[in-house]
Amino acid sequence: MLKRWLTVPVMIVAALVSGCAVFATGKAATRLEEWGATQTDFPGARVVRHEWKMGTTGAAVHHSVGSYSEARRFAEVVREAVAKVKPPKSSRFVGRVDWPVVGGRTSFEFTAQGDVDETLWQVADAALPAGATMRRLGWGEVNDKARTQRTDRNLTMLEYDSPDLLATAKDAPAPDGVRTVVRTVGGAWLGPFVAHEVAPRARSLESFGAERLSLKGEHLVVLDPADLPAAATELGGHAWGLSSENGLSLDVGPGLDPPLELLAWVIGTDGGYSLRYSSHQFEVGTRMDSPGCGHFLAEAPDPGRPFKLSCPTQGARIFVEGSQAAMRTLYPAAEAATGAGATFASLSPGRLNVNLDHERPETWSRVTAALRAIGWEGEWEVNLQGRIARHLTFRSTADGQAKGVERDRRASDEYKAEVERLVDAWNASATT
Secondary structure, three states: OHHHHHHHHHHHHHHHHHHHHHHHHHHHHHHHHHHHHHOOOOOOOEEEEEEEOOEEEEEEEEEEOOOHHHHHHHHHHHHHHHHHHOOOOOOEEEEEEEEEEOOEEEEEEEEOOOOOOHHHHHHHHOOOOOOOOEEEEOOOOOOOOOOOOOOOOOOEEEEEEOOOHHHHHHHOOOOOOEEEEEEOOOOOEEEEEEHHHHHHHHHHHHHHOHHHEEEEEOEEEEOOHHHHHHHHHHOOOOOEEEEOOOOEEEEEOOOOOOOHHHHHHHHHOOOOEEEEEOOOOEEEEEOOOOOOHHHHHHHOOOOOOOEEEEEEEOOEEEEEEEOHHHHHHHHHHHHHHHHHOOOEEEEEOOEEEEEOOOOOHHHHHHHHHHHHOOOOOOOEEEEEEOOOOOOEEEEEOOOOOOEOOOOOOOOOHHHHHHHHHHHHHHHHOOOO
């Protein structure tokens, strides 16, 4: 209790500090706007205020110049102006300047609250790689769209526009400390990736056949689902997310072992099943018009690892999880339970989770009998759900009564009464 009361003043102080910082940032941005309206060093420069939820978070000064030397002078003027308005350290005040370079233009966003890394200035003024027409350093047009799960978000953004994405990617320099994106305006993009990965990835895509893919950052849409196993094999030297238009998706890359034999079987069923595989998920699903989970468990090759099987039925949902051998036992029980009246059944070795139809309590005994038919060894966790009692949990043997029933003492009388009815329904089907 003491800890809870101590937390309140800490939260109040944090909110006040945050509010003060936002207020100070707003004042600094206003002063910078006033400077921008009166300064004569760079006519036409624009001050753009940045805001988010609570208020102003910073500001940027934008301008176009004719040369690298003018860009450097612009940066010095902006840093001096920002130093005079004295923004708090928690704010973000930047300059953004563009100028012509060999092959096109560069737009460089630099911090105005401290010194800029000289290496970044060298990257900004270098000739563009093959095919590129524009370089953005420190910011990007696709930064908010691209998934960045495999790249450090703290690295500086380096982005190229190019009508020939792979040619630019293969020729892009690989400076330390940046993550690189190459994009075709309004279309495909590659990245963001740590800079030294970009060229090898582009070469592997070219070898596989970029025309067979749609490039979406670190995600590749395989245009023909039949190409997915080959794409997973040939592109697996790097981390990619692969998918097709018919509900198949898998992650590939070092350390991953996608179930390619099962994937090929699913593809061969002509869209009757979906498959999703990643480092934290492996799930197969069926459609209402597919041959069904029974057919899948009887015919599909065993991937040799646990996964989740989703089986929609008329008026109910079934999920079974575990090894394929375990699911061959669990699925018939789940199918029998939903056939007897359960509206939801999620079964895995050691755990049963079933939603009973509160409008048809006469079905409850048939549902519990169907579950007991699994005949498991020892005690499993059982979770029964009714209309109000959504989290009734206990343990039971396959033929025994409920043990260790978890009851909420603060629950309503109606809730407690339903818990008793659910427990009674389970115990009524016990034989020991």
